[in-house]
Amino acid sequence: MADSSVIPLWHQKASQRAEGVILWDYHVICVQKKRNENSSSLVWDLDSSLPFPSPLGTYVADSIRPSIQIFSEFKRFFRVVHAPIFLRHFASDRRHMKDSAGNWIAEPPSHEAIVAEDGAVHNLNEYITVSPDDVVKNVEADTVNILFSEKLGVVIGEDDLLGFFSLIS
Structure with a gap:
């Protein structure tokens, strides 16, 4: 049974699973976009096991994993x-x-x-x-x-x- 008030994220320290997947009811991250710089945006996620901070593209690919088909209630x-x-x-x-x-x-x-x-x-x-x-x-x-x-x-x-x-x- 799915709970539509939760979403999956991977590489989370609170997880007890191998890939670090956990269902959060909400999750807060900081995305730093430096003005007038061509450098990538950085994600600051205090709960992530990924490098701190992580480039936004890396964080999206590894933690949010949009390439994985998930049930619509987890959108x-x-x-x-x-x-x-x-x-x-x-x-x-x-x-x-x-x-x-x-x-x-x-x-x-x-x-x-x-x-x-x-x-x-x-x-x-x-x-x-x-x-x-x-x-x-x-x-x-x-x-x-x-x-x-x-x-x-x-x-x-x-x-x-x-x-x-x-x-x-």
Whole structure:
């Protein structure tokens, strides 16, 4: 039975399988695109067993593995948010790290919970809730403008991920 709220990624440290495959309910990575440089974008994934950082093309091929046919319910979508915008607007009081009785599922980080610039204390669900209707259908230069202006960025399908980052200058 598949759970449509999880997606597979490979080469993940939390996995107990040989190829490092694990099903995440959501996963956060940082893609660094250096301005005015022809160098490839770099992926910073704290949970990956791949080189740190990894070139975006390598990360996509080895961790996302779009070449592997997966069930449609596991289709991966990527919410891409510009870091300065994310840092101003994201908030998490860690409620997602507790069970239904209010007990910690895992030990929380030692740093303070993240509060948004506007005082919001929890909006994680706004960032991780993604549906096929949210996905940009035609990735083009105008899509990049949305990235630099919208709180929740843009949602890209896995087939357009590399092309999207190639549009960012």
